[in-house]
Structures are given as structure tokens and as C-alpha cells.
Amino acid sequence: MTQVDLSSEIGAALPFLRRYARALTGSQNSGDSYAAATLEAVLADRSMVQESSGAKAGLFKVFHGIWVTTGAPVVEEDEGPRAAAQQYLQRLTTNSREALLLHTIEEFTVSEVGEIMQIGEDEATQLINVARQEMADQVSGRVLIIEDEAIIAMDLESIVADLGHRVTGVARTRDGAVKLGNAEVPDLILADIQLADNSSGVDAVRDLLNDLGNRPVIFITAFPERLLTGERPEPAFLISKPYSEEQVRSAISQAMFFSSTETLKA
Incomplete structure (x- = not known):
């Protein structure tokens, strides 16, 4: 080489x-x-x-x-x-x-x-x-899913439940995510980047972190290069689509366990 x-x-x-x-x-x-x-x-x-x-x-x-x-x-x-x-x-x-x-x-x-x-x-x-x-064995909690594709959202719900966590809701848009997050505060957020009404999952997460304070976030996206730029605070847990169940299970366990992980901030 x-x-x-x-x-x-x-x-x-x-x-x-x-x-x-x-x-x-x-x-x-x-x-x-x-x-x-x-x-x-x-x-x-x-x-x-x-x-x-x-x-x-x-x-x-x-x-x-x-x-x-x-x-x-x-x-x-x-x-x-x-x-x-x-x-x-x-x-x-x-x-x-x-x-x-x-x-x-x-x-x-x-x-x-x-x-x-x-x-x-x-x-x-x-x-x-x-x-x-x-x-x-150590940690369980509440998970908010921000995902506009129904099949993927159902798959994520199943994985979250299998790990012993509870899904607080599934949002398809930025406004929907903020509404659900404020209605019941999640311990972890799973978010896609591109949402149903062309709104941004990144913006939805920023809104939620501003309202609720810092908490672990996992982005699941077909466009990881949009977040791995080094130009701003980046998510520690970023999974590329198509993902494997094991990737999601591991990221959820890690993020929920180590809830100090930094995520995107406004």
C-alpha cells in the first residue's frame, strides 16, 4: 500500500x-x-x-x-x-x-x-x-421513536420492547416529536433525520433537548455523512440504514447505560 x-x-x-x-x-x-x-x-x-x-x-x-x-x-x-x-x-x-x-x-x-x-x-x-x-441487566427506561416509515418504526418498537424498555410514542414529524416528548419525557430518543413532512429529525431532537435537557440520542439514517462532519457536536450513536437488529440493540443498551453521551445541541 x-x-x-x-x-x-x-x-x-x-x-x-x-x-x-x-x-x-x-x-x-x-x-x-x-x-x-x-x-x-x-x-x-x-x-x-x-x-x-x-x-x-x-x-x-x-x-x-x-x-x-x-x-x-x-x-x-x-x-x-x-x-x-x-x-x-x-x-x-x-x-x-x-x-x-x-x-x-x-x-x-x-x-x-x-x-x-x-x-x-x-x-x-x-x-x-x-x-x-x-x-x-443494569438499565431500563422510556424511549421516544422519531421515524416516518411505518415498517421501520414497528421494527424499532419491537427491539425496544425486547430489551425491556417502554416506547412512549412514535412521531412522524418534527412537531409530533416535540408534542410526544413533552407529554411524557423519554430517557432515550431514537431518531431518523428525514421525516414525513420534510421536516428534520435533527431539528426535532434539538427542540426536545432545549425543552427537556440533555439525554441520549441515537440517530438512524441513510445519510450518516450529514452528521459526521466534525463541525458541530455530533451524536455518539449513529447507525446507518439499512441497519441490523444487533446494531440497534447494542446502541440502545450503550446509550441508555451511558446516558452522559453527548448529542447534538442547539
């Missing part, structure tokens, strides 16, 4: 590394600091990426090395949802959350997860399964 090709592949993978880093740290600023440190390490020694099975896996492998070396810290809070999230995190099996995110949200194979985390496939599989169970 030429230096130009390597740089191009790293550039393409960077938005997803930043997404992963935000989910782990609970903060866009902290996540971006880790992503920047990863790039600095790669620039100092490109062999760390070149010797991996692929540039993206190599980039995440470098990140993971830095992450575990610094003790996998999250944003520290004394009280509120973030403090509660940190208490939950302390109970998780070491490395299980990282393995789950890598496999389900970032879509690395179990073999690639093992490569990134420098463990065997059997251990990677075990960590993923442990994380699923531990998170499912």
Missing part, C-alpha cells in the same frame, strides 16, 4: 474512530483528544497500521493501545446522570464494552476485534456476550 493510499484509508476511517471514541469517553472533546493522539502516534510510526489486516483495523488498534494505557477514563462528574453512568461502568467486565462497540456499532468481525484488542477470538466473543448481558 502506498503512502497516499494509506492516508486515504485512514482519512475515511477517522469519522468512525471519532464516533467510537465519543461513545467510550462520554464526551466529544475527550473522544476527539484520543482520536488526535491516535493520529499523532500513526504519523510517528505508520508501521503500526501497515502491519495490520487493514488500515481501519490498524487505526483502531493504535487507539486501543493508547486507551488501555491511560486507564480507559471517562468524563468525571460528581452527581447526575454522568455520575450514575460512571458507577455502572465500574461494574462492567474489563474490555467488554469496547469489544461490543467494535463488533456491533463499528461492524468489525470477531477476528478483527481480537486483532484490535490483541486477544484471541474466543476471548473477544466472550467479552461481547458478557457486555450484552451486563448492560441489559
